[in-house]
Amino acid sequence: MSTRTSSLILYHHPFSRAATVLWMLEEIGQPYELRFVDLRAGEQRHPEFRKLNPMGKIPLLLDGDTIITEVAAIGLYLADRYALGTLAPRPDEAARGPYFRWSMFPSAVIEPAAMAKASSWEYRVGQAGFGDFESMSNSIEVALEGGPWLLGDRFSMADVIFGSTVRYLQRFKMLEATPVTTSYVERLSARPASLAADAKNKEIIDAHGLAS
Ligand SMILES: N[C@@H](CCC(=O)N[C@@H](CS)C(=O)NCC(=O)O)C(=O)O
Numbered sequence: 001m002s003t004r005t006s007s008l009i010l011y012h013h014p015f016s017r018a019a020t021v022l023w024m025l026e027e028i029g030q031p032y033e034l035r036f037v038d039l040r041a042g043e044q045r046h047p048e049f050r051k052l053n054p055m056g057k058i059p060l061l062l063d064g065d066t067i068i069t070e071v072a073a074i075g076l077y078l079a080d081r082y083a084l085g086t087l088a089p090r091p092d093e094a095a096r097g098p099y100f101r102w103s104m105f106p107s108a109v110i111e112p113a114a115m116a117k118a119s120s121w122e123y124r125v126g127q128a129g130f131g132d133f134e135s136m137s138n139s140i141e142v143a144l145e146g147g148p149w150l151l152g153d154r155f156s157m158a159d160v161i162f163g164s165t166v167r168y169l170q171r172f173k174m175l176e177a178t179p180v181t182t183s184y185v186e187r188l189s190a191r192p193a194s195l196a197a198d199a200k201n202k203e204i205i206d207a208h209g210l211a212s
Helices: 018-028 047-052 071-082 096-118 133-144 157-171 179-189 192-207
Strands: 008-012 032-036 060-063 066-069
Touching (some): 008 018, 018 071, 018 157, 018 192, 032 192, 071 096, 096 133, 133 179, 157 179
Parallel strands (some): 008 032
């Protein structure tokens, strides 16, 4: 792990993709601060927040003066900067190819293909970069067939990016749970960093009375 000093601040709400970034922060083991964004009150749309992210969405990570949004970008950034050679393959390793491939796959393919199916979008499969639901689901199985992780024996930030997407889409019944994905999600959820993130999310849920 790098000994670089950090000033990491995550704009967070426990019922959002920011929960994945909290898990990433626990994986890299650097100190960080959480700033609660009240999504129900619409704080993400306030002009002050939109100056940081014009999309009006979280997660948003500050590393000093550097702004990073998009779950996959945040994960790749954190792993390169704070866990290169452990959570991210080094630039001279061939494993960096599949590492990027499966890190991009959730936002580029899994999420839109699942949303297209759930919302009955009409579109031309050949023109849509995310293809069709069946090909996407089959690709998830193919990605995991070597196992136990996307890079075989080596756990990486790609698993947090990919696995968190599979996990939440299954919770929302937007993706089928198969034996392969079920055991993958179980392995991921048992990681100490995932459990630590869950505990912090629970504290915030209780503190803000979000459970009800
Ligand atoms: N493409 C973004 C998606 C971010 C996103 O959709 N965030 C949701 C919470 S999970 C949000 O902020 N929603 C509030 C809103 O749109 O008002 C990413 O990968 O980080």
